[in-house]
Amino acid sequence: MRIGIIGAGEVGLTYARPWAAAGHEVVLCDLKPSTAATAFAEQSGQDIRASVAELAPDCDVVVSCVFGTVSLVVAEQALAHMARDTLYVDMTTADPALIRTAADSAAQRGIGYVDVAILGAIALTHAKTNLLGAGTGIDRALTLFSGIDAPLKPVEEGAAGDAAALKILRSVFTKGLEALTIECFMAAEKQGVSEKLHDALSDIDQASLRDFLGALIRTHVLHAPRRLKEVEEAERQLLAADMPVAVLPGVKALFKRTADQIAVQPIDSASPTLPQAFEWLFKVNDVSR
Amino acid sequence: MRIGIIGAGEVGLTYARPWAAAGHEVVLCDLKPSTAATAFAEQSGQDIRASVAELAPDCDVVVSCVFGTVSLVVAEQALAHMARDTLYVDMTTADPALIRTAADSAAQRGIGYVDVAILGAIALTHAKTNLLGAGTGIDRALTLFSGIDAPLKPVEEGAAGDAAALKILRSVFTKGLEALTIECFMAAEKQGVSEKLHDALSDIDQASLRDFLGALIRTHVLHAPRRLKEVEEAERQLLAADMPVAVLPGVKALFKRTADQIAVQPIDSASPTLPQAFEWLFKVNDVSR
CATH class of the missing domain: 3.40.50.720 (NAD(P)-binding Rossmann-like Domain)
Known part of the structure; x- marks a missing residue:
């Protein structure tokens, strides 16, 4: 050949x-x-x-x-x-x-x-x-x-085109996870609780990643306002501990965006399915399929 | 009582x-x-x-x-x-x-x-x-x-104090993962490749989360400059697809910060251990233990 x-x-x-x-x-x-x-x-x-x-x-x-x-x-x-x-x-x-x-x-x-x-x-x-x-x-x-x-x-x-699209999306996820891990575990390491944090995160390992991420999406469209408060507190405490903070402000911005959208047009379900959650996210963010 | x-x-x-x-x-x-x-x-x-x-x-x-x-x-x-x-x-x-x-x-x-x-x-x-x-x-x-x-x-x-510290750090991680999942999977869903993206991420499930995150930290201190280019490309493509982008700019900022630090004082190991990676991260970020 x-x-x-x-x-x-x-x-x-x-x-x-x-x-x-x-x-x-x-x-x-x-x-x-x-x-x-x-x-x-x-x-x-x-x-x-x-x-x-x-x-x-x-x-x-x-x-x-x-x-x-x-x-x-x-x-x-x-x-x-x-x-x-x-x-x-x-x-x-x-x-x-x-x-x-x-x-x-x-x-x-x-x-x-x-x-x-x-x-x-x-x-x-x-x-x-x-x-x-x-x-x-x-x-x-x-x-x-x-x-x-x-x-x-x-x-x-x-x-x-699908291979390239998947590579880029995989990159968004893995690079995001990498940055988040650095930010979170530097703070854990400073406080000497890295090993204990792994224990506190072990429930993520117990579910399949697909199910875990699905649950995050389904509940995000309901609970973003309450979770926003936790993100704000987490950011406040990382800053108080003099840790460099890069990822958390964007995380906060995303929760704030969803919380604001929920305030204006909440999702019409107390327990949305994954397709319902996506449908709502696309609608409130003006994203066409 | x-x-x-x-x-x-x-x-x-x-x-x-x-x-x-x-x-x-x-x-x-x-x-x-x-x-x-x-x-x-x-x-x-x-x-x-x-x-x-x-x-x-x-x-x-x-x-x-x-x-x-x-x-x-x-x-x-x-x-x-x-x-x-x-x-x-x-x-x-x-x-x-x-x-x-x-x-x-x-x-x-x-x-x-x-x-x-x-x-x-x-x-x-x-x-x-x-x-x-x-x-x-x-x-x-x-x-x-x-x-x-x-x-x-x-x-x-x-x-x-350890329970509160762990709760806050767990919150940084899980809320960050939630925001990242929303950002990444909205783009995947728009392109109709959500299921295939789960397949492309399945290697994360195969390792233990502890090992996977450890590998991210150990390799971040070496490969942040190259990975920064991938993050920039990913952000460019999400924006080109008119997707709302909140998390990725912070992710990019963290990779940029590490890439700049590597340019000035690279880590003195071709294959750093986890403690060596943390030691370097603390030094270049001026974080005291």
């Missing part, structure tokens, strides 16, 4: 090396190749192409490893030069809307397209980093990545 | 009623008794005392259910009038420092003291609400609360 890789940076080379080792013909494309990229190209006896137009025409697979901001431009250039029934792998984790546009373009040309989102740190786990993929080319991509033992997981019934 | 309750509001009456039903003599103290408090007092054949000085002298146990802001003033008044070997139960969840001061005062007078933090909504779960307690009077408090099936859990090897 002839694999063209656009963007010979850390991500591109991370997959170029094992694909070449597995017997594929790997060709790089980069305007300013790094020393590592040049070394790889010399070793594999291939020139580094300076333009997508020089790379794309004779590749069975084109893998885009450029920055998300140029993902659509690069995709359109490559797709214009690729043959029918080839495969385009987009590893840019760009804006899902851009990815969907590129996937439509690929479909019109009869080219397979897969959106592959990187769910970890390539710098740390290299080709073993978890990947999430979606799109018409997912089956071919699974073969390609499983050939080098790279853990690509398909989004069930997902279309191109 | 003669139990005096200072503050005959919702919390006070929630415990007054079952203690009276269990055969204790319950006396209330409130400057402005509610209708409910007056009804309780009439039924139990006791006057409502207007001052702590009138209540405290002949009680075996005094339970403070006032607002946290006056917890220390009320405790000092009551302790001054209580006999040795009696018990003071502080249910105010006040600033832990104030509680520790009151506990010292009780110790000097030979009075048992217990700090009882309310870990839920009395309005919803009444006397079944989870309680956390710490202090010299914990054993007597356990007897008192278990007599009415109120779930009081002791803080292992905890001193007065």
Whole structure:
């Protein structure tokens, strides 16, 4: 298989090396190749192409490893030069809307397209980093990545763009949790109660995360006003203890927003279901589906 | 047992009623008794005392259910009038420092003291609400609360103030998680990927919460600069999708702060332990232990 890789940076080379080792013909494309990229190209006896137009025409697979901001431009250039029934792998984790546009373009040309989102740190786990993929080319991509033992997981019934959307939303959650953990456990550590706080949080572990988060959403639309008071007290005490506070003001703002919305148009249920809670949240926040 | 309750509001009456039903003599103290408090007092054949000085002298146990802001003033008044070997139960969840001061005062007078933090909504779960307690009077408090099936859990090897501190820190974490969940899952729901996002977060469920949070702290001090870029991208995309954003700016501020600190004085380890990570966080944030 002839694999063209656009963007010979850390991500591109991370997959170029094992694909070449597995017997594929790997060709790089980069305007300013790094020393590592040049070394790889010399070793594999291939020139580094300076333009997508020089790379794309004779590749069975084109893998885009450029920055998300140029993902659509690069995709359109490559797709214009690729043959029918080839495969385009987009590893840019760009804006899902851009990815969907590129996937439509690929479909019109009869080219397979897969959106592959990187769910970890390539710098740390290299080709073993978890990947999430979606799109018409997912089956071919699974073969390609499983050939080098790279853990690509398909989004069930997902279309191109869904992998990128999920990566970004996962990032909102995990980075938010990380910041919250730092803020909360620095204060616990200062008071010498980190271990005891883990005990006091152990009920979260007992439920499934899905059920726990669902319960938070369902009760938030009822109890935000009372909980706002607890957030205010918590913030007051972190500040009184001279702890740096970054996350809690935003948490307070969100509870305040919901509390104000409840005051004006409370939800019409004493025990809302998850769909009812979302329906109310979308209505009061003027968010269209 | 003669139990005096200072503050005959919702919390006070929630415990007054079952203690009276269990055969204790319950006396209330409130400057402005509610209708409910007056009804309780009439039924139990006791006057409502207007001052702590009138209540405290002949009680075996005094339970403070006032607002946290006056917890220390009320405790000092009551302790001054209580006999040795009696018990003071502080249910105010006040600033832990104030509680520790009151506990010292009780110790000097030979009075048992217990700090009882309310870990839920009395309005919803009444006397079944989870309680956390710490202090010299914990054993007597356990007897008192278990007599009415109120779930009081002791803080292992905890001193007065630890229960309040843990309640506040637990509140920082759970309220933060609630706000984050609302922000993240509203965006997921809008894109129709809530269920898939739960799948993409399922690795958090597989680890223990303690281990997962520990890993976040240990890696935050190394990878905050790279993760900051992901947070910025996530925020950009939530805003582009017209989602209301409240929590993420604070999350970004915390990652920015750590990234700046890493640029100036990076941690001296390629794989810091949890104590090393905390040590570095305390140093760069000028927080004393």
